């Protein structure tokens with residue numbers, strides 16, 4: 306246990322000093338600042354107003370950029386340490402592979418999750434200060450969604466990191482996965498839908514296996530289902546299951562997905578030569 | 581203490597260790613020599629449990645360094661061929677060693693001092709920003725402070741100036757009793773005083789093994 310927290314703590318400190326972390330924090334903090342400067346909270350568009358509108362815009366952008374951030378910064382964590390012989394030295398101390406691997410994951414999770422959460426908290430505080438009403442249910446949902454989003458992509462990133470041979474390949478795979486989940490699945494499914502060869506239910510179920518799609522729908526699930534921005538998929542889902550059930554699913558499924566990938570990564574890490 | 585039995589390790593189709601069998605016991609101080617690519621580093625990494633052998637096995641005090649790595653590594657100190665670009669600062673690296681291996685912090689500082697490494701002024705510096713020689717001195721200080729029964733050095737003096745080498749050999753001399761000391765080296769004349777066994781490797785095999 307002490308080794309686990311030791312690894313997590315040292316990885317956290319190391320990340321916080323890294324340049325990518327600075328960029329990362331600035332991007333999400335800057336996003337919030339930009340929204341306030343642009344007066345997002347004051348205007349009213351399509352029924353969203355105030356802080357809820359700001360938070361919605363924030364999460365919609367975060368859903369797109371957080372995964373690629375997590376993937377490219379993390380995908381090299383183990384493979385990179387292996388490449389430049391850091392593992393050869395660090396693993397010569399009596400630390401179990403389990404503690405090393407999961408300690409790294411925990412450290413990295415805190416690094417990627419806290420800035421996106423803090424940015425949101427700052428928005429809430431600043432908004433309240435300016436007299437806006439705080440949409441607590443949306444805030445808590447997004448806290449959970451960001452947690453789930455971070456877990457899912459961190460798990461995938463560690464999985465890739467455990468088996469790739471070189472850092473360039475790792476980056477390539479990371480980028481491919483991101484663009485695939487972001488756009489390709491949708492494009493493919495839309496074309497299938499237009500050919501009308503498969504039932505809508507099937508297509509929607511497939512699209513919901515994509516964590517990014519789940520987040521997109523979940524992000525708007527607390528808003529009025531009559532709103533046009535919902536789109537047919539969201540409408541269909543919220544029609545088939547209760548809102549509670551869907552929120553539960555949208556957080557639980559990606560977390561489990563992340564854990565499964567992280568565990569697979571650990572199995573590979575343990576099975577393969579360490580250096 | 582270390583038993584290597586019929587150990588074979590291949591990378592793809594090339595054989596890096598070819599049915600190596602040997603034993604290292606208490607009070608053995610061994611110089612391992614051989615041309616580049618002979619398999620010395622592969623042998624050492626197998627002892628540390630980093631490689632899954634294709635055949636044969638390694639046992640350390642009866643335990644496998646792969647399945648019992650924590651137990652085995654408690655008793656091994658290791659300095660690699662090249663100090664890696666660890667991004668932790670010195671203080672953090674020391675706390676990594678202290679916490680994971682029950683080493684006394686003061687002892688690391690003591691040996692660093694003996695190696696003439698000015699550690700106090702560099703505690704907040706990243707390890708990878710130290711000069712090659714300073715890195716090696718710190719890793720040597722850590723290896724001695726760990727007080728292991730098995731000490732493994734893979735060409736540790738590459739970056740050290742002659743004075744630092746003398747310090748290093750002096751400290752080793754004080755610490756070699758009742759231990760296994762494994763030394764990969766290209767400079768036999770330097771370690772002649774220390775070692776009592778010389779092993780030559782070539783093409784993944786032990787070609788000679790003699791006590792001196």
Ligand SMILES: Nc1ncnc2c1ncn2[C@@H]1O[C@H](COP(=O)(O)OP(=O)(O)O)[C@@H](O)[C@H]1O
Nearest residue numbers: 580591596614615616617618619620621622623
């Ligand atoms: N991780 C690896 N992947 C592929 N080949 C390797 C790997 N490690 C070592 N080798 C090969 O194994 C042989 C022995 O290498 P090594 O043990 O490092 O030699 P030495 O330390 O005696 O110079 C070399 O031919 C080297 O190219």
Ligand SMILES: [Mg+2]
Nearest residue numbers: 620621661734
């Ligand atoms: Mg070597």
